[in-house]
Amino acid sequence: MKIGIVGASGEVGRTMIKVLEKMEVSIGELILLASSKSAGKELMYKDKQIKIQELTEEKMKQKYDYLLFSAGGDVSRKYAPLAQEYGNTVIDNSSAFRMHKDIPLVVPEINAGLLKGYRGIISNPNCSTIQMVLALNKIHENVGIKEVVVSTYQAVSGAGNKGISELQAQQAGDMEIKHFPDQILNNVIPKIGEYEPNGFTQEEMKMVNETRKIFNDSGIDVFATTVRVPVFYGHSESVFFRTEKEVQLSEIKKLIEMSENVVYSDEIITPLHIAQSDLTYVSRLRKAGPKEYMMWVVADNVRVGAATNAVRILLSHAQLNTGK
Numbered sequence: 074m075k076i077g078i079v080g081a082s083g084e085v086g087r088t089m090i091k092v093l094e095k096m097e098v099s100i101g102e103l104i105l106l107a108s109s110k111s112a113g114k115e116l117m118y119k120d121k122q123i124k125i126q127e128l129t130e131e132k133m134k135q136k137y138d139y140l141l142f143s144a145g146g147d148v149s150r151k152y153a154p155l156a157q158e159y160g161n162t163v164i165d166n167s168s169a170f171r172m173h174k175d176i177p178l179v180v181p182e183i184n185a186g187l188l189k190g191y192r193g194i195i196s197n198p199n200c201s202t203i204q205m206v207l208a209l210n211k212i213h214e215n216v217g218i219k220e221v222v223v224s225t226y227q228a229v230s231g232a233g234n235k236g237i238s239e240l241q242a243q244q245a246g247d248m249e250i251k252h253f254p255d256q257i258l259n260n261v262i263p264k265i266g267e268y269e270p271n272g273f274t275q276e277e278m279k280m281v282n283e284t285r286k287i288f289n290d291s292g293i294d295v296f297a298t299t300v301r302v303p304v305f306y307g308h309s310e311s312v313f314f315r316t317e318k319e320v321q322l323s324e325i326k327k328l329i330e331m332s333e334n335v336v337y338s339d340e341i342i343t344p345l346h347i348a349q350s351d352l353t354y355v356s357r358l359r360k361a362g363p364k365e366y367m368m369w370v371v372a373d374n375v376r377v378g379a380a381t382n383a384v385r386i387l388l389s390h391a392q393l394n395t396g397k
């Protein structure tokens with residue numbers, strides 16, 4: 074396969090290269106694209122050094138089997154439709170197309186069926202949404218979920234290279250605030266993204282709207298508070314959910330254990346210990362009322378929440394459409 078990565082030098086792009094390698098995706102040609110700032114730099118794929126090239130419109134007109142985009146919404150809005158026009162299938166990590174009604178928003182373990190016979194732009198959901206819906210999926214399928222209340226504890230890597238650099242700089246004594254709304258070192262910041270007119274942030278509304286779209290259920294109420302914490306990798310979430318049917322806690326536990334790429338643990342799971350894992354971890358499961366439950370969900374945001382989900386989309390799409 075010929076695969077292109079747009080935003081290859083970024084946190085997600087570099088992780089995509091590692092995940093493509095780990096998942097043994099059969100690649101004949103790998104094209105790495107980024108801004109002029111990174112053009113000429115080299116990145117390793119397997120034992121080969123590959124030069125990053127500058128992203129141009131001409132490069133989008135070439136034929137790829139898959140183009141993986143992770144260079145932000147503006148780059149996706151400008152270049153992904155052009156790549157699509159030239160017959161390419163794009164897997165886009167930005168929020169640019171996620172809520173477009175004709176564009177599939179895919180977590181393969183839940184709705185891979187949307188990929189069959191589809192060509193064009195495919196959206197990868199927000200990192201916080203992916204791990205939450207993976208943990209809730211089988212419960213929703215079997216018991217029905219009416220309401221979710223979630224508070225997130227999101228790593229600085231969720232803001233890309235600049236988020237990581239800001240925490241590292243503050244750890245080294247440079248307290249300048251560049252990207253986050255307040256000092257992130259020794260702090261917790263309850264605002265990710267800009268405010269929407271309803272007082273929720275963009276990140277919070279992504280969790281509401283994307284959950285409904287992925288579950289194809291506009292009746293689920295989702296209430297989110299998204300919070301940045303001084304952790305490098307791994308988003309954690311405290312999730313309260315109310316089901317349609319009343320079931321035993323053991324039944325909920327069984328459904329979580331049945332979920333693909335989800336691990337249930339009786340021990341507490343913390344982000345420090347699951348960095349670079351491709352699984353979503355559920356612990357602290359409790360019954361809070363007849364139809365009310367609570368759990369703690371942790372996953373590597375750059376892998377499960379971005380690169381791994383994108384590569385799983387690629388593999389599902391290839392399998393469903395070419396049998397490869």
Ligand SMILES: NC(=O)c1ccc[n+]([C@@H]2O[C@H](COP(=O)([O-])OP(=O)(O)OC[C@H]3O[C@@H](n4cnc5c(N)ncnc54)[C@H](OP(=O)(O)O)[C@@H]3O)[C@@H](O)[C@H]2O)c1
Nearest residue numbers: 080082083084085107108111143144145167231233234379
């Ligand atoms: N980090 C996460 O956990 C996460 C999770 C889910 C989704 N995402 C989404 O994935 C995307 C990338 O995130 P990231 O965390 O990897 O960000 P990042 O570390 O800041 O990397 C951004 C990448 O985009 C490239 N880029 C920026 N402007 C460009 C331009 N005009 N032309 C070509 N390339 C350009 C950068 O290239 P240069 O290095 O050359 O500037 C770099 O490769 C964003 O849309 C983000 O919302 C991130």
